[in-house]
Structures are given as structure tokens and as C-alpha cells.
Amino acid sequence: MVIVDQIKQALYLDGDEDDSLIKNYITVAEQFVKNAVGGSDKFFEDKTVQPLYDMAVQSLAATYYQYRLALTDTQLFTNNATVNSIIGQLRGVYETYEGDSANENIDTSIKPSD
Incomplete structure (x- = not known):
């Protein structure tokens, strides 16, 4: 959790x-990152994900704070x-996270045939 300090x-x-x-x-940035990556709050609270998030x-x-003025004398191209x-890393981690979650629900045990 990011704090003001x-x-x-x-x-x-x-x-x-x-x-x-x-x-x-901070609130807007949290929503932006979550929307850009996808996933539930549970994903962003994961101990391996939280530092990146x-x-x-x-x-x-x-x-946002540094470039908070909408009007300037010169054209700015902000690229963060x-x-x-x-966000690219988090998307990759999320794909793996979702894949692992889906695989937990698959029954991989061998069943005798009828």
C-alpha cells in the first residue's frame, strides 16, 4: 500500500x-494500474506482486503530481x-497466476474407464 509520505x-x-x-x-494511480493489468484485489495483495504494484x-x-497542469507553453510527451x-511485468505475472489458478481446478487424477 502506497502512502502519501x-x-x-x-x-x-x-x-x-x-x-x-x-x-x-494515489487512488487514481491504483485504479489505473489495476485496470491496465486486470485481476482481482487478491492478485495485487500477493506477496510477490505487491512490491511491483x-x-x-x-x-x-x-x-501525476509533477505534470498536474493541463496547459503548458510547450508540448510535453510524457512516457513513464x-x-x-x-505493468508489462504484472500482466505476465497475472497470466501465470490465472493459469495456475485454473489448473488447481482441473482433476488430473487417472480414472478407470467404464
Whole structure:
């Protein structure tokens, strides 16, 4: 679970003026990553998945904070390589996770023929 203090530390922010804004960015980043990968909350709480998920959320929330203005004098092309690479990894892990879950429900025992 990503907390406001982690984002503030990553952005070198002091004070608490923007805490509610950062909290909202964390919520939006969590939903973005979950929607991009798919899966249930159980998947994202898995001990092997959670560090990747948290880092993607932290990186994306920090990006939202840094680029929060919609109007600029110059054209920006934001490409969050960290988030993109972690989402790719999470998609691969999710495919394996789903495959393993499906295989648990398959009866592989040998049954005598009639």
C-alpha cells in the first residue's frame, strides 16, 4: 500500500499542503494500474506482486503530481517507462497466476474407464 509520505519523499516535498492532492493521485494511480493489468484485489495483495504494484502506483502518482497542469507553453510527451515496464511485468505475472489458478481446478487424477 502506497502512502502519501512515500510520494513526498520521492518528490523531495516538505510540508502537508498537497497531502490531499497526493492522496487522490494515489487512488487514481491504483485504479489505473489495476485496470491496465486486470485481476482481482487478491492478485495485487500477493506477496510477490505487491512490491511491483506499489512501485507502479508510487511512480504514477508522482508523475501525476509533477505534470498536474493541463496547459503548458510547450508540448510535453510524457512516457513513464517505469510504470509501463512494471505493468508489462504484472500482466505476465497475472497470466501465470490465472493459469495456475485454473489448473488447481482441473482433476488430473487417472480414472478407470467404464
